[in-house]
Amino acid sequence: MRSAGRDHPRERLLTPEVLAGLANLELVARAVVDGSIAGLHRSTDFGFSQEFAEYRLYNPGDDLRYIDWNVFARTDRTYVKRFYGSTSTRLLVMLDVSASMQPGLPGSAVLSKLAYARFVAAALIHLAHRQHDAAGLMLFDDSVREFHPPSARALEIRHLYHVLDKAEAGGATRWSEVLQQAGARIRGRSLMVLISDCYLPPEAFGRALKQLGVRGHDLLVLHLLTPEEKQGPAAGVVTLEDVESHQRLDVDALDLETNYRQRLADHLQAMRRAVLASGGHYLQVDTDQPLNSMLHQYLTFRARHP
């Protein structure tokens, strides 16, 4: 696998700024996925996609549906067909659409967290569809606003792009109730990708995630961070208002410069530990990084956790 670099011309095309100019979310997803996968070595993981890889002698326990009966007729030996890239996974993208994800916060970059999360979600869905896996989508804030169970039908996948396109931010986040509802709705073992800015105590987040882990789901948390959040609020701003709770707070500029980043680093570390402790996997995603870079991280994760 090749490492991602921002100086490659193709990868420059996949920067968030460029993708934001594409009106069609499906097109964005294709651009991200195809641009990321092209040039990669084919996965050594065999699955049951439509792309034939090789024959293998039948072993007891193999699915009888994949025995090539023509070969058996000609050679009197039983072989099963193997395909590239198929993981036979059910993907559920859980996207936080609370107010903190909203676009237009002063000082934010070209893409808001919600816009960037849309691209990520669309890319993941497209990638799953490309591998003939079922993909679903859940939008939530303080409750589940949209829930589409995983499906492999092209029509359903296209509808997911439409839902993503229309998603708007608003409301607060109630993690415990939302994740409990998600676990109750999804049937069968699935890969759940949770995309959020994760502004909550890590302990509470870990407790909420455990509700999913005990049901046997694989969980991947994509923690979005904007450059402004990494830097902290502007030094001149001393009164801040929470867009979800509308609480106001006078902050000390000196405190922002000296202590904020440390608290952020501690928070990220605590979130990682909380996710890992609950049996999930954690990826920090910066919204100023190209999407193919994020996708590489994801594919690497998938390679390690088929």
Added chain:
Amino acid sequence: MFLASAGFLTALVLLALPWWLHRRESASTTPQPVASLYLLREASEPRARRRVLRYRWLLLLRAALLSVLAIAFAQPVLERFISSDSAPAAVSRLVVVDVSASMTAVWDQARVQAEDLLTGRAALVGAGARLELLTQMTEDPAAHQAGLRDLAVSAESVSFDGLLGRLSSIADSLVEVGEPLEVHLISDFQASRAPERFNGLIAGATRPVVLHPLNSRSGNWFIESLNADNLIVRGLGTAAADLPVQIFADDELLLARDVTVAADGRTALPLPRIEAGRHDIRLTARLAVDDALSADNVGFYVIPQASEQRVTVLADVAAQQVYVDAALAAIGWESAGDDLSGYPVIALDPRAAAEALGNYLENGGRALVFSGNNARSARRLPVLENPVVASVAPSTGQRIRIADQNHPLLQALSGWEDVLVYQHLPVSEPGGRVLLRLDDGSPFLLERETGRGRVLVFTTSLAPDWTNLGAMPVFVNLVAVALEYLNEAMLPVEAIAGQRLMLPPGNTQIIAADGSRMLTLQQSQGLEPVSIATPGHFELRSTAGGQGRRYLAVNVSTLESALTSLPPAQLDRWQSALAGIDSASPVAQTVDGRFDLPLAPWLLLVLLLVALLEPIVANGIPFRAAPAGRAVR
């Protein structure tokens, strides 16, 4: 001095509202939205903020509006302060004393209270069936004493229903506009004279009224009813007792007996049969008992004279007689018909008949006359002798209209619109009072007093080719009322002291027991109502009714005999309702009795509300979501 007034100080407080709404923090401190405060910490030291006023011109405009309104509201306070500084409060008084019969029991208390209240600038009014102004508004003690001397309890009864409205009218006429005046009402406030609805107690009151209730003894025996058959004696709030009763007939003792009346009960005493003669018989019952109210211990009644009078109905053709007989039968009168034995003279000569009829009327006879073909031939109206001034010509039918609305004969009749008159005798008017006319204005029914008699003459026959009057329902009522009227049954025989009566047209005089005449010329002619204030028997002398002495019995209202006062709770409620009336700014009252409150204070109030709400709403204060956490300091 007015700077310390409540209105001015309130205005100062109100002026702070727009100032507070217009202040804001400096631009650099506008809250900056962030995704979350989770990783942020509050500053260790509170930060001082500089607030600036925004939209200063708008602030000035709002403050100016509030200032004008504040001054407008403070002005009455200012005036009151000035007036209170310049002169002490000089509130005139209108002292009203209830002079109803029931006040007899507490009359001494009432006089003392009235004397105490008649100080300074004051006027005195006696309230009976009528309100009598005994002294004008004056500060002269001699005038006050003169009014007190004239103040006397009457046998009348005053109703509290609308009384304060009438008193307010008098009060308004006694003082200048805006001059403060208090009305003091001294009464025993009998419950029996209160209106059914509480609103009647305060209706029309535009001046502050102070009630002065007087306590009276509640036990009272009285003559509840007296007539030709029996006497009813009743006690209210009394113990059982044997009461001596005397009954007089025309001033001669008819009966003297003790009547046993149960506690709080009534007893009927049958009277011996009294035959009415040619004159009315005056009955007087006297109850010899010492109780709270003496005026109702005497009862008066008149047994009307025997109905010996006749009314002659003249109709010159048999076709008319059918209708007359039918009407008489319908109302229960007996018609002599062809039996003329009751008449002293029967003259067959037409001239002699006319002369005899004239004599009959001169001597007090009464006649109801329908004209007809004979009158057309003679070209003169029967009895009245009015000449027929034009030929009688049939028409398609004229309708009847009432010419004298106040005539008692016509007030009880209706249904004239269905009557059509096809022929009539067009006569000249002099020689009779016209009661009904036709569409063309010619007389239809005339009345005249002839000597001591009275006659009603129609200018038409009852024959169907003259009019359909005989076949109409109104005809039976017309005959009944006309006979009653001609027979003088309409003279009143009973009245309550203070009651308003209308005497029949003509010339009637009421003579008191001492021989004095009681009526004015207008009243005696039946043009104005008559009111008799004292109980007793009064002789009615009518120029038209010379067939015997007629009397009128006047009694005290039995409402006066129930001496129970209004409950204290209701008196308190009444007083409370009257307490809010401002003497200095009397409430305007319209002709129909409704209140019209002055509009200006309400407009000012509305303007004040608008001035207060406008900046609040415009600045969005009520709609701003309250911060869930710590507020901005």
